[in-house]
Amino acid sequence: MKEWFGKYLRGEYENGQTERLYYYDIGKISKFIIERFKNGQIEYFSIFFDAVESILNNCDTEVENLIVVGMFEDIQNIGGSDINYYTSFNQWLKPLSKSKWDKLIDFWEGDDWRNDGKSSK
Numbered sequence: 001m002k003e004w005f006g007k008y009l010r011g012e013y014e015n016g017q018t019e020r021l022y023y024y025d026i027g028k029i030s031k032f033i034i035e036r037f038k039n040g041q042i043e044y045f046s047i048f049f050d051a052v053e054s055i056l057n058n059c060d061t062e063v064e065n066l067i068v069v070g071m072f073e074d075i076q077n078i079g080g081s082d083i084n085y086y087t088s089f090n091q092w093l094k095p096l097s098k099s100k101w102d103k104l105i106d107f108w109e110g111d112d113w114r115n116d117g118k119s120s121k
Helices: 002-013 022-038 045-057 061-078 095-109
Strands: none
Touching (some): 002 022, 045 061, 045 095, 061 095
C-alpha cells in the first residue's frame, strides 16, 4: 500500500496542486482496500487495521472524522452488494475501530441491524 499510495500522491499532487484533498485521498485508500478484499488479497489487513486502531487511540477529532467518515464510510459504500459491511471486516477491526464502524452504521440505519441477524452473518 505504501508504494501504491506514494505513486498516487506523486501523480495527484505534482501537477502544481499544492492543497491536499484529504477526504479524496482517504477515499482512494478505501477503494484500494475494497479491491484487495474482493480479490482475496487480505494478507496485510491485520497490520493495516492495527495501525488504524493505533491512530484512532491517539488522534484528534479531525483525524478521527477522516478515518470514520472518510475511510470507514467509503469502505461500507464502495463495497456494494458483494460485501456484507456489517461483518466482513470484523476479523480485522480492533475494539475502538469496531465501535466507530458500528456507530457509523447506526447513524445511517439505526441500531435494529444489531438485532436482526445482520451483525452475526
